[in-house]
Amino acid sequence: MALLFMKTFNSESGKQSKFLTAIISRKYWLFFLGTLLIGGILAIISFRGESFKPQSLPQKQNLPEFKILSINPPQGKQPISLLNTAITIIFSEEIDPKSLKLDIVPSFIVTPEVNANDQRILYLKPKSNWILNRQYQFTISVVSKTGRTMNNYKYSFEPFLLVRPSSNYGDYGI
Structure with missing residues (x-):
């Protein structure tokens, strides 16, 4: 130089x-x-x-827990107005319907259906009417679309019939 x-x-x-x-x-x-x-x-x-500086590898983000946000009807003894009421489960993330594992005691057949507009919502539609005053215990396992797993979530409910007052006042003359 x-x-x-x-x-x-x-x-x-x-x-x-x-x-x-x-x-x-x-x-x-x-x-x-x-x-x-x-x-x-x-x-x-x-x-x-x-x-x-060399970029460090991305840190594993602390994502919110993959969980069930709500179930309707809620757990426990619950009044239902229709004997074929579907159970609605809302998850914190979209779920993979193919990964759903469901165990019901006593044995009962339900059809799982994911909401087409919001894949966080799962409906469990009974093939026949719920038997009143019988406790149903569910064990739910599912994988979210991001690959996070929820294993063996326990839920139970016991339906009883909600009797609505009749709109026909009959003999009361009102």
Whole structure:
């Protein structure tokens, strides 16, 4: 880059002295100046922090728990107005319907159906009417579409018939 050499010359006293002289030709001068400029820019950027540091691997995000947000009818002894009322389960994430595992005691046949507009909602439609005053215990396992698993969620309910007052007042003459 820079051409450095020792030059010997005669002084008035006739003594020879040596000193270091640096001669930089024009093309080397531009290259040298450009290198200093780029080095300075890189130094400034590296002092700013993140730009030239290798990126760390993304940290595992603390996602909310994959869980059931609500079930209707709620757990326990519940009044129902229709004997073929479907159970509605709302999950915190969209579910993969093919992964659903359902165990019902006593044995009872339901048809699982995922809501077409919101795949977080699962309906369990009974093939026949619920038997009143019988406790049904469900064990639910399912995988979300993001691959998160919920295993062996327990739910039970015991339906009893909700008797609605008749709109026909009959003999009361009202």
